[in-house]
Amino acid sequence: MSLALDGLILLTGWTHVLLAPYTKVEESFNLHAVHDVLMYGVAPSSLPNYDHFVFPGAVPRTFIGSVLLAWISEPAIYLANYFGPVSSKFELQVIVRLVLATINAVGLCLIRHAVSRRFGRPTGLYYTLLTCSQFHVPFWMGRTLPNMLTLFPVNLAAYLLISRAPNAVKPSQRSVSASIALVVFSAVVFRAELAALGAALALQSIFLGYISFSRVFTVGAISSLASIALTVSVDSYFWGQPYLWPEWHSIHFNVVEGKSADWGTSPAHAYLTSHLPKLLLSALPLSLFAAFSSAPKRLLPLVFPSAVLVSAMSAIGHKEWRFVVYVVPLWNVLAARGLNAMTSQRKSSLFGRLLFLGAVGALLANLGATVLLTSAGMRNYPGGEAMALLNARASPPVRAHLANLALQSGASLFTHVHAPPYPSFFALNASAGEWVYDKTDAPTAAEFAGFTHVVGEKSSLPGAASNGVFGFLKSQRKEDAGGWTELGHVSAFERWAVDVDLLRHGKGKDGGEGVGILERVQGVLRLEERDRLWVLERTATATGK
Structure with a gap:
């Protein structure tokens, strides 16, 4: 015991x-x-x-x-x-x-x-x-x-x-x-x-x-x-x-x-x-x-x-x-x-x-x-999940900029899996070449010109608001508009929501068909997420690949 x-x-x-x-x-x-x-x-x-x-x-x-x-x-x-x-x-x-x-x-x-x-x-x-x-x-x-x-x-x-x-x-x-x-x-x-x-x-x-x-x-x-x-x-x-x-x-x-x-x-x-x-x-x-x-x-x-x-x-x-x-x-x-x-x-x-x-x-x-x-x-570590997405989907060579939210929520040095240093006590596969993971705060336009990938807070370059990393790209790097493709995005915990309509009437907020008592109890409390981070890759035209 x-x-x-x-x-x-x-x-x-x-x-x-x-x-x-x-x-x-x-x-x-x-x-x-x-x-x-x-x-x-x-x-x-x-x-x-x-x-x-x-x-x-x-x-x-x-x-x-x-x-x-x-x-x-x-x-x-x-x-x-x-x-x-x-x-x-x-x-x-x-x-x-x-x-x-x-x-x-x-x-x-x-x-x-x-x-x-x-x-x-x-x-x-x-x-x-x-x-x-x-x-x-x-x-x-x-x-x-x-x-x-x-x-x-x-x-x-x-x-x-x-x-x-x-x-x-x-x-x-x-x-x-x-x-x-x-x-x-x-x-x-x-x-x-x-x-x-x-x-x-x-x-x-x-x-x-x-x-x-x-x-x-x-x-x-x-x-x-x-x-x-x-x-x-x-x-x-x-x-x-x-x-x-x-x-x-x-x-x-x-x-x-x-x-x-x-x-x-x-x-x-x-x-x-x-x-x-x-x-x-x-x-x-x-x-x-x-x-x-x-x-x-x-x-x-x-x-x-x-x-x-x-x-x-x-x-x-x-x-x-x-x-x-x-x-x-x-x-x-x-x-x-x-x-x-x-x-x-x-x-x-x-x-x-x-x-x-x-x-x-x-x-x-x-x-x-x-x-x-x-x-x-x-569901509260979008930076770590975004790094996993970047490491799995990015096409080398990679010079990725990691924006603030990514660094705050999981993008640790251990997630820099394709960049040195590598541990000496066992062999790691570095066949994909050495990537660069950039943690610069507020990089200049000249520095952004060298990035092949970005992990940041806004969903798209052309329509982004003038804040965050994508807002910077929009305002400072107009030639980048349309030069990026989304590899994926990551959502994270937003709140717990109570579906009162489902509890009372058996129909959720979406007005769907009625459900039984057990389904009502299970669906009343919902975990809601919101898109937080996007992983972008510069297109071949923009990078000159």
Whole structure:
């Protein structure tokens, strides 16, 4: 049973990777860093080829997670190539993401083992069902956001705090010390917001008598200095800047200078009223139920650190779900306790039967919401799909310009399958010649004259509005009008639409024939898509082929 539950967590993460293999721009720094480590290596002579020197981003990010992920992925790549030759660089992206999903699955499984040991196997089962039926953590656990790269050490810290015998009053000092050190390392190297979690964990450990103040101070100081030394050494090397501490730059840019507000601000209650309900789904009310049905002293070590983190992040104007995603496993433990309490009631009473039905309904509600969110998420990467279309249909030689939306929604370096660099540890087919994938922002007319293909946001050159890449071609390159042919276009998720007419009268908005009740229910909620990207090829006349 235990192995099956661990396998379910792993399978859930892998399924999300395979259903949505492309990536968004938020993942690009770490993903491209992994690409460069795999392709070029880490020798000093290789660093000038790295993508971050051309596209550095607003603030520098650490290479530590990316380098470790690349090195861990290499054996998996060799293994995959042994059993079935890897035919494109894009397959490497999928393997890297599967490796990351596996690492984070291990962290979630460790928490499950700790929960089963301390609170009983039924609670461990419910923790697994809650985790796998939610959307955000399973969908993103294989994506190279900094938050996902640091999710494993944070979950490992949670495991060390939870894992102990049911009758044990407190965790060992060694476990508490290691937990604090892991959170400090994560805050210093990966995500500064975890400093709030680390501070709360330290204060709680002192207050509950887990560890002395002097030991907390020693562990915190040593782990902080060691983590700073590590990130400064590694990142100064990769960025070519002396004494570089990326997370300090991030704090200064986003908090001191207040630049995070440029990405939008939300009210102080946004985490409580919007982000946490989306992250937790039914686990939120189940956690509240657990708070009133279990001994508060046993729940405090789970509640207090996550509450401090959410409160601290609520004081910052710019808010995103990923800044507090680390609390999800802890709240799932609380929710699992709630589910256990609901299903442990005597089924002979009406109250017990209602609670049992409520527990089943909560899991089914999770699953239903996740199916809808995953269906939309799968269709939200038009850039990746457009790159696949370009790579399959374009006639060489190819010099393709990738417009902004393509770069934002999936056109990663791993999708440049016909362009160097190629990995050294297995042979790739480069018989089609070396293509050029251009990521220039706002290219000039002279630069456009050299492009044989364009991946952009408008459907046609002659009638396009005067915006976007096609608008530029229309206004600056009038000789191109009529000189392009469409290889294909890609649609993406627009919205979920409810067909009220079908529900009421059995006829859809198109006025078609009436349908039965089952067909009505299935057709009421429709996923609507809109054309987003077009892949164009310059005609033979225009190119002089």
